[in-house]
Amino acid sequence: xxxxxxxxxxxxxxxxxxxxxxxxxxxxxxxxxxxxxxxxxxxxxxxxxxxxxxxxxxxxxxxxxxxxxxxxxxxxxxxxxxxxxxxxxxxxxxxxxxxxxxxxxxxxxxxxxxxxxxxxxxxxxxxxxxxxxxxxxxxxxxxxxxxxxxxxxxxxxxxxxxxxxxxxxxxxxxxxxxxxxxxxxxxxxxxxxxxxxxxxxxxxxxxxxxxxxxxxxxxxxxxxxxxxxxxxxxxxxxxxxxxxxxxxxxxxxxxxxxxxxxxxxxxxxxxxxxxxxxxxxxxxxxxxxxxxxxxxxxxxxxxxxxxxxxxxxxxxxxxxxxxxxxxxxxxxxxxxxxxxxxxxxxxxxxxxxxxxxxxxxxxxxxxxxxxxxxxxxxxxxxxxxxxxxxxxxxxxxxxxxxxxxxxxxxxxxxxxxxxxxxxxxxxxxxxxxxxxxxxxxxxxxxxxxxxxxxxxxxxxxxxxxxxxxxxxxxxxxxxxxxxxxxxxxx
Amino acid sequence: xxxxxxxxxxxxxxxxxxxxxxxxxxxxxxxxxxxxxxxxxxxxxxxxxxxxxxxxxxxxxxxxxxxxxxxxxxxxxxxxxxxxxxxxxxxxxxxxxxxxxxxxxxxxxxxxxxxxxxxxxxxxxxxxxxxxxxxxxxxxxxxxxxxxxxxxxxxxxxxxxxxxxxxxxxxxxxxxxxxxxxxxxxxxxxxxxxxxxxxxxxxxxxxxxxxxxxxxxxxxxxxxxxxxxxxxxxxxxxxxxxxxxxxxxxxxxxxxxxxxxxxxxxxxxxxxxxxxxxxxxxxxxxxxxxxxxxxxxxxxxxxxxxxxxxxxxxxxxxxxxxxxxxxxxxxxxxxxxxxxxxxxxxxxxxxxxxxxxxxxxxxxxxxxxxxxxxxxxxxxxxxxxxxxxxxxxxxxxxxxxxxxxxxxxxxxxxxxxxxxxxxxxxxxxxxxxxxxxxxxxxxxxxxxxxxxxxxxxxxxxxxxxxxxxxxxxxxxxxxxxxxxx
Numbered sequence: 001x002x003x004x005x006x007x008x009x010x011x012x013x014x015x016x017x018x019x020x021x022x023x024x025x026x027x028x029x030x031x032x033x034x035x036x037x038x039x040x041x042x043x044x045x046x047x048x049x050x051x052x053x054x055x056x057x058x059x060x061x062x063x064x065x066x067x068x069x070x071x072x073x074x075x076x077x078x079x080x081x082x083x084x085x086x087x088x089x090x091x092x093x094x095x096x097x098x099x100x101x102x103x104x105x106x107x108x109x110x111x112x113x114x115x116x117x118x119x120x121x122x123x124x125x126x127x128x129x130x131x132x133x134x135x136x137x138x139x140x141x142x143x144x145x146x147x148x149x150x151x152x153x154x155x156x157x158x159x160x161x162x163x164x165x166x167x168x169x170x171x172x173x174x175x176x177x178x179x180x181x182x183x184x185x186x187x188x189x190x191x192x193x194x195x196x197x198x199x200x201x202x203x204x205x206x207x208x209x210x211x212x213x214x215x216x217x218x219x220x221x222x223x224x225x226x227x228x229x230x231x232x233x234x235x236x237x238x239x240x241x242x243x244x245x246x247x248x249x250x251x252x253x254x255x256x257x258x259x260x261x262x263x264x265x266x267x268x269x270x271x272x273x274x275x276x277x278x279x280x281x282x283x284x285x286x287x288x289x290x291x292x293x294x295x296x297x298x299x300x301x302x303x304x305x306x307x308x309x310x311x312x313x314x315x316x317x318x319x320x321x322x323x324x325x326x327x328x329x330x331x332x333x334x335x336x337x338x339x340x341x342x343x344x345x346x347x348x349x350x351x352x353x354x355x356x357x358x359x360x361x362x363x364x365x366x367x368x369x370x371x372x373x374x375x376x377x378x379x380x381x382x383x384x385x386x387x388x389x390x391x392x393x394x395x396x397x398x399x400x401x402x403x404x405x406x407x408x409x410x411x412x413x414x415x416x417x418x419x420x421x422x423x424x425x426x427x428x429x430x431x432x433x434x435x436x437x438x439x440x441x442x443x444x445x446x447x448x449x450x451x452x453x454x455x456x457x458x459x460x461x462x463x464x465x466x467x468x469x470x471x472x473x474x475x476x477x478x479x480x481x482x483x484x485x486x487x488x489x490x
Numbered sequence: 491x492x493x494x495x496x497x498x499x500x501x502x503x504x505x506x507x508x509x510x511x512x513x514x515x516x517x518x519x520x521x522x523x524x525x526x527x528x529x530x531x532x533x534x535x536x537x538x539x540x541x542x543x544x545x546x547x548x549x550x551x552x553x554x555x556x557x558x559x560x561x562x563x564x565x566x567x568x569x570x571x572x573x574x575x576x577x578x579x580x581x582x583x584x585x586x587x588x589x590x591x592x593x594x595x596x597x598x599x600x601x602x603x604x605x606x607x608x609x610x611x612x613x614x615x616x617x618x619x620x621x622x623x624x625x626x627x628x629x630x631x632x633x634x635x636x637x638x639x640x641x642x643x644x645x646x647x648x649x650x651x652x653x654x655x656x657x658x659x660x661x662x663x664x665x666x667x668x669x670x671x672x673x674x675x676x677x678x679x680x681x682x683x684x685x686x687x688x689x690x691x692x693x694x695x696x697x698x699x700x701x702x703x704x705x706x707x708x709x710x711x712x713x714x715x716x717x718x719x720x721x722x723x724x725x726x727x728x729x730x731x732x733x734x735x736x737x738x739x740x741x742x743x744x745x746x747x748x749x750x751x752x753x754x755x756x757x758x759x760x761x762x763x764x765x766x767x768x769x770x771x772x773x774x775x776x777x778x779x780x781x782x783x784x785x786x787x788x789x790x791x792x793x794x795x796x797x798x799x800x801x802x803x804x805x806x807x808x809x810x811x812x813x814x815x816x817x818x819x820x821x822x823x824x825x826x827x828x829x830x831x832x833x834x835x836x837x838x839x840x841x842x843x844x845x846x847x848x849x850x851x852x853x854x855x856x857x858x859x860x861x862x863x864x865x866x867x868x869x870x871x872x873x874x875x876x877x878x879x880x881x882x883x884x885x886x887x888x889x890x891x892x893x894x895x896x897x898x899x900x901x902x903x904x905x906x907x908x909x910x911x912x913x914x915x916x917x918x919x920x921x922x923x924x925x926x927x928x929x930x931x932x933x934x935x936x937x938x939x940x941x942x943x944x945x946x947x948x949x950x951x952x953x954x955x956x957x958x959x960x961x962x963x964x965x966x967x968x969x970x971x972x973x974x975x
Contacts, residue, residue, distance in 0.1 A: 065959075066884075066958055066959050066962065067959070075891055136887065140878045140879075140883070141878075143877050143878050143883070144877075144878055144879070146877060147872060147877060147917075147920075150917060150920075151920075151924060154921060154925055155924060155925055162921060162925065166914070166917070166921075169913060169917060170910060170913065170914070173909060173910045173913050174907070174910050177906035177907060177909055177910055178903075178906065180887075180890065180906055181890075181894070181899070181902050181903055181906055184890060184891050184894040184902065185894060185899065187891065187894075188894050188895060207894070207897050207899055208899060
């Protein structure tokens with residue numbers, strides 16, 4: 001079943017690429033169909049997921065892809081995929097957001113065949129990252145995402161798109177290169193890439209100090225999350241990417257970093273994680289506060305949301321630094337909820353941009369009158385983002401603070417200050433964009449009427465509120481996911 | 491009789507070369523020549539298969555030549571490479587009907603030399619085979635007779651002569667030290683040599699490395715590469731970048747792992763190669779970024795890739811059991827690189843032929859004008875960068891892992907950071923093709939033979955990127971020759 005989720009988008013992408021050019025306008029329906037199918041299968045997987053099991057992977061698929069050891073090679077690469085409470089929310093998020101991204105891209109007129117093909121390839125790459133239980137396989141999928149993302153930003157983006165795309169690639173490759181060295185160093189002493197063996201392994205006889213290996217591997221995740229000062233690729237990439245790609249970037253790709261820290265950082269190197277918990281917390285606090293202050297100065301709507309992501313991903317790192325059940329659950333949940341919320345925010349910004357053709361907050365005013373539907377949805381997204389109770393963000397951030405409070409008091413306080421700041425910048429932004437005196441120049445604006453725009457927005461709002469009101473449906477699963485990590489840390 | 495049967499793969503190619511010249515003299519329709527050439531290569535490959543089936547591995551001509559898993563690996567490689575080059579050259583050579591025979595004959599003699607080199611087991615044999623390939627290559631590089639091509643040929647010849655001299659110094663020194671030219675004899679002599687001869691052996695090893703360094707196109711012997719690649723006819727550049735390099739690495743593996751593999755000196759030359767690897771890849775990649783001409787770009791890229799191969803040679807001490815994984819890493823990388831670079835060069839030939847330019851800037855908009863050509867070139871570039879799902883990905887993973895096993899952590903760090911630098915210009919070409927606005931209109935199409943060659947290469951890159959198992963097995967079997975028995 002997992003292989004179906006994983007390779008369905010890739011197969012769909014091949015069909016997209018070979019789609020006859022005369023019927024280009026129908027390729028979007030095909031892409032929607034494929035991503036819908038992937039989403040449905042992942043929902044089924046989520047429904048069938050055994051929540052009572054406290055440890056272990058489900059729906060495992062396993063065979064040896066390359067056995068170079070047999071006649072004197074040096075490693076085996078396994079095709080080993082499975083889900084646990086840590087990965088299933090991410091899988092769900094990926095397939096869901098990809099579906100929505102395809103839908104909101106229905107208006108794409110420029111080279112739609114390639115656009116949808118790359119988007120589906122991207123989905124496969126990201127899903128592979130979340131599903132892989134072999135470190136080398138994980139790395140392989142980690143690299144798959146590069147080319148699609150590069151092309152999606154640089155062809156369909158706006159502004160300094162080529163610069164932003166190249167910057168994204170260079171930052172990512174720099175991180176993943178160091179991770180590859182780390183993976184090999186780890187392999188040298190453990191002789192395996194298998195997650196289940198690694199997470200129980202007592203790592204000894206390393207060539208370099210084990211802490212160095214830990215940081216080499218974490219480099220890739222810190223770039224991706226992103227952690228200050230490695231975040232500078234993010235505002236550029238987000239700002240210049242097309243809306244749907246921004247949604248995926250913020251909603252899903254950043255989570256690869258957080259997920260990696262939990263899966264391959266903390267699980268495999270519990271001792272090193274404990275040693276550096278304080279550094280994690282300090283970096284997290286810097287992320288939260290620095291991100292929030294930079295947001296306050298932004299005039300560009302997309303840049304604003306991008307920096308708010310930097311700030312919000314700080315909570316993920318803060319939750320991880322607690323290294324306990326509650327904090328880790330919070331971190332994991334924050335990834336899930338932030339994915340939905342930021343996805344929604346970017347969709348709203350995209351809808352506004354399509355109509356106003358500017359993202360400059362200074363040029364907008366009184367848009368609420370002209371487009372009430374977009375305005376209300378934007379408000380809901382904003383409230384969710386600032387952590388209003390009964391919305392998804394609140395649950396996750398509360399858990400993070402509960403987790404870190406008894407451990408890193410100053411950082412927790414800074415985190416709470418970050419929430420205050422986010423309330424400030426979100427409300428301020430909404431006020432400037434939606435209220436204020438109506439401007440003549442926006443008299444002709446129309447609200448959205450397209451089902452492919454309203455559908456994703458409503459879907460996300462429902463999901464966000466459902467997590468806020470009844471968090472147990474997802475928290476349950478996440479708790480099961482972090483259980484083994486907590487066990488290892490003890 | 492065994493001598494002849496084991497020598498037959500090379501002999502068939504050589505005889506075909508003679509036949510091509512003869513047929514060229516007497517047959518008016520020159521279009522048969524490439525097919526005759528391909529037929530010769532196919533028969534040679536068929537005989538090679540026969541050798542394997544019949545278990546014909548062993549020594550020939552008093553151990554001057556060996557047919558073992560290692561040489562067989564390269565026999566197939568050179569036959570395939572030569573065939574693809576012939577396919578790519580049909581349109582190009584067709585423009586000069588009176589000189590077709592020479593071209594194909596030279597391609598075949600280069601192949602003969604390279605094939606002999608992979609099985610050569612004696613310094614004299616090595617030298618003769620190397621000269622056979624080299625001299626044919628000088629002629630090929632200057633084939634066009636225009637000023638650029640002649641300059642390339644002359645430059646190649648002069649620098650090649652210097653490197654040959656260096657090589658001979660090294661060989662002479664080795665002969666003086668050991669009293670034999672046979673590689674196994676040298677290994678035995680080195681094994682029992684007294685410790686105060688170590689510096690002399692190291693000097694010989696260094697001279698050999700310098701001599702072969704020219705052919706491998708590594709620092710500090712890389713100066714000729716961009717000029718020759720740019721000036722030579724593109725099919726010849728493709729041939730040089732793959733066959734010449736692969737042959738050089740084959741013989742370096744054979745000499746250094748088998749004859750000079752004694753652990754008393756191997757750690758020294760491993761360090762030498764590690765340093766050269768680091769400089770080669772860094773220099774090649776950094777300079778490649780600034781290139782405007784696609785062939786010069788590939789020239790520098792090939793210097794950088796040679797640096798990657800060297801990582802595997804430096805990893806001589808890496809072992810898993812009795813096997814040397816550094817060697818198998820080089821073999822796998824060479825094969826993956828051969829497919830990738832050929833695919834890329836063939837696409838370049840087809841594109842440049844159609845748009846009449848080798849400037850990267852003129853590749854703008856090819857994603858639209860020539861979707862298949864652009865896709866193949868892009869795919870090969872992705873493979874050269876080392877991203878999945880391509881053969882290049884596994885090649886890098888394999889060889890870097892081998893280097894880690896040999897504890898060359900610093901080298902691997904430099905190597906992976908070089909991946910980053912290389913992404914800039916490989917993706918840069920991609921960007922131009924898919925983003926740039928085309929100055930001209932109209933579809934760009936390629937001829938049938940070259941398309942076939944391209945399809946085979948690209949398919950190889952894909953297949954070995956998804957299922958590298960068979961190629962890995964072959965590489966490991968070949969490297970098994972160097973195992974400690």
